[in-house]
Amino acid sequence: MRYLPHTDSDRRDMLAAIGVADVDSLFRDVPESARLPGPFDLPRALGEMEVERAFQRMAVTNLSADRAPFFIGAGVYRHHIPAAVGQLLMRGEFLTAYTPYQPEISQGTLQVLFEFQTQVAAITGMDVANASMYDGATACAEAAVMACRVTKRAKVILSGSLHPHYRATTETSLRYTEMDADVLDPDPLGVEDLIGRVDSRTACVIVQNPGFFGGIKDLRPLAGACHAAGALLVVAVADPVSLGLVEAPGAMGADIVVGDGQSLGVGLSFGGPGLGLFATREKFVRQMPGRLAGQTVDADGKRGFVLTLSTREQHIRREKATSNICTNSGLCALAFSIHLTLLGGSGFARLAELNHAAAVRLESKLARMRGVRVLATSYFNEFAIHLGDGADAARVVERLAAKGVLGGVPASRFYPSYPELAPVLILAATETNTESEMDTLAAALEEVL
Amino acid sequence: MSEIRFTKDHEWIHVDGGIGTVGITDYAQSQLGDVVFVELPEAGRNVTQGGEAAVVESVKAASEVYSPVAGTVVESNGALADKPGLINEEPEAGAWMFKLRLADPGQLASLMDRAAYETYLSTL
Amino acid sequence: MADTLTVSGNRALMIEEPLIFELGHPGRVGVDLPAPAPVDFDRLGGCRRSEPAALPDLAEPQAVRHYTRLSQKNYGIDTGFYPLGSCTMKHNPRLAEKMARLPGFADVHPFQPVGTIQGALEVIDSLAGWLKALTGMPAVAMTPAAGAHGEWCGLMAIRACLEARGQGHRRRVLVPESAHGTNPASAAMCGFSVDSIPAKDDGRVDLAALTAKLGDDVACLMLTNPNTCGLFESEIIAIAGAVHGAGAFFYCDGANFNAIVGRVRIADLGIDAMHINLHKTFSTPHGGGGPGAGPTVLSAELAPFAPLPFVVHGTDGFRLIEHAHDAPGHQPFGRIKGYHGQFGVFVRALAYIMSMGADGLRQASSDAVLNANYLLARLNDALSPSFAGPCMHECLFDDRFLKDTGVTTLDFAKALIDEGYHPMTMYFPLVVHGALLMEPTETESRETLDAFVAVVRALAAKAKAGQAEEFKQAPRFTPRRRLDETLAARTPILRWRPPADRQAAE
Known part of the structure; x- marks a missing residue:
């Protein structure tokens, strides 16, 4: 077995050193009735070649995005990943290290996290960011709980602009607690009244910007209303590339910004793992969940980094911790950070412009089609369209797929109990989409409608 | 009347004219190690005897500070916010944590005097 | 240290490396992007960014050297022996990395029509099949993103089941003093209170003390087995019996499953729910602190409460159940993260499992x-x-x-x-x-x-x-x-x- 170095004679010698006759006697504390006499009746070990063959077979049955005109977003975005990202991620010292609990031999990971935190704070316009969480949805749930902790209130308002998975995950997190969620209907037109719902019981309002259906809002009035009522404003950002062009939530008054860093460096990977982004104001840092890297000095006075403020965390606070989270999404944070480093400030802004330009181009092609109505008046790289009364976007997407086109996500996939959303299709365009792919989509859509 | 009393959780309280001053003992700070952060109660908060009133944190531990007696917080020690290490340096003097107006001075009788506290420490 | 002073501060392969923010110069770029087509920005809702993000500009060679030098300041399993107890730092097979990077896995989207992602669903289903077989448990929730997330998932299923039975008053969770800190933290997130139970001198749970703590208000026991002292809880079957006798559930923290996989069936121990850290037992890389994955196996009684989504076998290939009303007989307690689980970790774990086989x-x-x-x-x-x-x-x-x-x-x-x-x-x-x-x-x-x-x-x-x-x-x-x-x-x-x-x- 290629991963197990022992030979049978190694095993014999070691058992002799221990002073037992066989390995089974090392398992003598296991109740006899629970011991298995031999291996399960399951497939036996395979060589690399056989495993590769099995995986190739499964992989090719998927229609991957590199083989189709691809316009799906809805929280997971396809951006080009520079070749250097993947190469650097495979450095074994990054890939095979544990959480940096021994800082003297983990300065690589720790400095990366410190840089990552600074990058996230910079793009979101916030003071501080943590070293990441599982994904955007869980980061959103953590923000709701943190807002309740900060305000000592229990009501969380979830906007209809919020990604349905972020909403559902947050609702689940509050389900058996003293906190509860006020969940608004999905809001494709961006007409909901959030300010009117904020009251003295409100811990926070959670909105997404750009919204799940694409719309971009100036959040300043909402932030003002939240703060006047003693509540916090939480802003979710599903595609952080948008922050190259859209006003930073921090500049619009957000108290907590969450998001998913998947769109930079991580790739689609069928939606997991993601990279939960979490940023807030300096004054709330001790209420924040998740790991934090901080700067300090070593015994020789040189700058170095450590994990810090860990008294917030479960291994010290146990049931009183700010969260039970015990990992971050370390390797994904590294991928995000490398990608953003390669882009730099100018590349980040240009990438955002390219995305927006692609979406504008796509909108202009679709808006010309009979029966199609673009619902969002503002958007970044994603918008919802209405395919006409009686149209079924889910069926349209299936027909597009049959033509080899991955043409967006039907809103009904998330909101099956809202018949008015049946004709709504959510489409994303990024820098990866060519003009001819957009023409292919438009032509295919024309045929199936 | 001026007296100092101790709890089994290693808080001290010094009472003078109906106002108690509360901190943690030298033993408590030595167990915690370098104190890095203190969370203090705001003035006006009512605390119960044995109820959570403050939190002290070192790098690797966080510990609740319980109020030795019931009362209303009248002041907390702002100097600790900037200089939490004061708790390590002078725990039973300059690093007092909060002052409270006693609700029931009779509760003091349930606490240890210095001699009793020192005897208690020797059993730990 | 005077004996190591150099002019540069470097020590041969140990090279001092500034922060990226100290390396940048405006005008450099590490990615050549085409010029965007001119747009007039009237679609941004009047919210165009006012201050550009303060990010440093580096060229690719600088960035590559930066991260290479940082990597050299890390100790990994590839570097040497890493006997970090309770963390399972074993070799991470590179075949798993190669498989996860196949475009058919790395470049598929979670919201593609299910007809175009049958292979991805097959990966999830195959891995689920192995996890069920290796534990003897009838169901597994695949979406928990990490061990602690799996604990919470298992406890939420327990809470939901108790509520459905009209036993919502059961709110106390028994946790040994030696438990990982995540156990009490996860319990608190389900609205449970935590009651700690002592150990005996031999490092194992004191069954008598545990029994004394059982009662009509206990929701479950959370026990790590093998425990955090590296010992098998030899009285585990009696422990399970006592817990069940009191009407409570038995949650096992499966962080140490790697000690017994293939030698003990979890179902035979009387366990109702257990998470499995794929990044430990099935050797997916720790990555400097994640991402991991914590699928949670469930008993028949808890299975109907498993979270959304999950994969089922349909008449025409695999189906993905994303809504409760698509799953008659199920009462999912909710959704616990975005999308369909840590798919990239699943691919790696399955590649490892298939490489190792049952033997x-x-x-x-x-x-x-x-x-x-x-x-x-x-x-x-x-x-x-x-x-x-x-x-x-x-x-x-x-x-x-x-x-x-x-x-x-x-x-x-x-x-x-x-x-x-x-x-x-x-x-x-x-x-x-x-x-x-x-x-x-x-x-x-x-x-x-x-x-x-x-x-x-x-x-x-x-x-x-x-x-x-x-x-x-x-x-x-x-x-x-x-x-x-x-x-x-x-x-x-x-x-x-x-x-x-x-x-x-x-």
């Missing part, structure tokens, strides 16, 4: 236990073992052997760093003083273990010989020496700021 998995747990017992036997007289053997996949020592030497567990760990090893886990579990918890794993050769034993024995002799000062100075050969954690916590600096900002702030 290899059993051999792996056997060798893991063999290696830990070998360390225990060889270090028995030099250190102070906390409990008599045999142990399972890890062996626990405490600091009695350092008594009166002036050397602490921390100092001992730092000295190991200078010797080229990653230290064992220190000060956990909390039930022994100054714990040193060693988990060698099955992927270490006998030669590696022998070399480590020799170093540990020599260090123990050094400590006993009164050379404490040397330990206090350790580590001396690392990119950074001991770091001031008090300073970091007292005056938190959590991000880089430009020098001008810093001056203004002071």
Whole structure:
């Protein structure tokens, strides 16, 4: 077995050193009735070649995005990943290290996290960011709980602009607690009244910007209303590339910004793992969940980094911790950070412009089609369209797929109990989409409608 | 009347004219190690005897500070916010944590005097 | 350290590396992007960014060198022996990385029509099949993103089941003192209170004390098995019986499943729910702190409450159930993260499992236990073992052997760093003083273990010989020496700021 170095004679010698006759006697504390006499009746070990063959077979049955005109977003975005990202991620010292609990031999990971935190704070316009969480949805749930902790209130308002998975995950997190969620209907037109719902019981309002259906809002009035009522404003950002062009939530008054860093460096990977982004104001840092890297000095006075403020965390606070989270999404944070480093400030802004330009181009092609109505008046790289009364976007997407086109996500996939959303299709365009792919989509859509 | 009393959780309280001053003992700070952060109660908060009133944190531990007696917080020690290490340096003097107006001075009788506290420490 | 001073501050391969923010120069770029088509920005809702994000501009060679140099300041499993107890730092097969990067897995979207992602669903279903077979449990929730997330998932299923039975008053969770901190934290997130149960002198749960704590208000027991002292809970079947007898559930923290996979069926122990850390037992990389995955196996009674989404077999291939009304008979307690689970981790874990097969998995747990017992036997007289053997996949020592030497567990760990090893886990579990918890794993050769034993024995002799000062100075050969954690916590600096900002702030 290629991963197990022992030979049978190694095993014999070691058992002799221990002073037992066989390995089974090392398992003598296991109740006899629970011991298995031999291996399960399951497939036996395979060589690399056989495993590769099995995986190739499964992989090719998927229609991957590199083989189709691809316009799906809805929280997971396809951006080009520079070749250097993947190469650097495979450095074994990054890939095979544990959480940096021994800082003297983990300065690589720790400095990366410190840089990552600074990058996230910079793009979101916030003071501080943590070293990441599982994904955007869980980061959103953590923000709701943190807002309740900060305000000592229990009501969380979830906007209809919020990604349905972020909403559902947050609702689940509050389900058996003293906190509860006020969940608004999905809001494709961006007409909901959030300010009117904020009251003295409100811990926070959670909105997404750009919204799940694409719309971009100036959040300043909402932030003002939240703060006047003693509540916090939480802003979710599903595609952080948008922050190259859209006003930073921090500049619009957000108290907590969450998001998913998947769109930079991580790739689609069928939606997991993601990279939960979490940023807030300096004054709330001790209420924040998740790991934090901080700067300090070593015994020789040189700058170095450590994990810090860990008294917030479960291994010290146990049931009183700010969260039970015990990992971050370390390797994904590294991928995000490398990608953003390669882009730099100018590349980040240009990438955002390219995305927006692609979406504008796509909108202009679709808006010309009979029966199609673009619902969002503002958007970044994603918008919802209405395919006409009686149209079924889910069926349209299936027909597009049959033509080899991955043409967006039907809103009904998330909101099956809202018949008015049946004709709504959510489409994303990024820098990866060519003009001819957009023409292919438009032509295919024309045929199936 | 001026007296100092101790709890089994290693808080001290010094009472003078109906106002108690509360901190943690030298033993408590030595167990915690370098104190890095203190969370203090705001003035006006009512605390119960044995109820959570403050939190002290070192790098690797966080510990609740319980109020030795019931009362209303009248002041907390702002100097600790900037200089939490004061708790390590002078725990039973300059690093007092909060002052409270006693609700029931009779509760003091349930606490240890210095001699009793020192005897208690020797059993730990 | 005068003897290591160089002009540059570098020490050969150990090269000082600034922050990216100190390396950037406007005008450089690391990605050549085409010029965007002109747009008039009237679609941004009047919310065009006012201040560009303050990010440094680097060219690709600078960035590549930056991250390469940072990687060289890290210790990984690829670097050397990493006996970090309770973390399972074993070899991460590169085949798994290669498989996860196949475009058919890496470049598929979670919201593609299910007809175009049958292979992805097959990966999830195959892995689920293995996890069920290896535990003997009828169901598995695949979406938990990590061990702690799996704990919470399992407890939420328990809570939902209790509520459905009209037993919502059961809110107390029993947790041994030796448990991971995540256990009580996860319980609190389900609205449960935590009641800790003591251990016996042999490091195992005190069944009598546990039984005394059972009652009509207990929701479940959370028990790590093998436990955090590296011991199998030999009375586990009686424990399960007592817990079930009191109408409560038995949650097992499966962090240490790697010790028993292929040798013990979880279902035979009376366990109702258990998470499996794929990044431990099934060797997916830890990545400097994640991402992991924590699928949670469930009993038949808890299965209907499993979270959304899940994969089922349809008439026409695999289906993905994303809504409760698509799953008659199920009462999912909700959704716990975005999308369909840690798919990239699933691919890697499945590649590992298929490589090992049923025979290899059993051999792996056997060798893991063999290696830990070998360390225990060889270090028995030099250190102070906390409990008599045999142990399972890890062996626990405490600091009695350092008594009166002036050397602490921390100092001992730092000295190991200078010797080229990653230290064992220190000060956990909390039930022994100054714990040193060693988990060698099955992927270490006998030669590696022998070399480590020799170093540990020599260090123990050094400590006993009164050379404490040397330990206090350790580590001396690392990119950074001991770091001031008090300073970091007292005056938190959590991000880089430009020098001008810093001056203004002071």
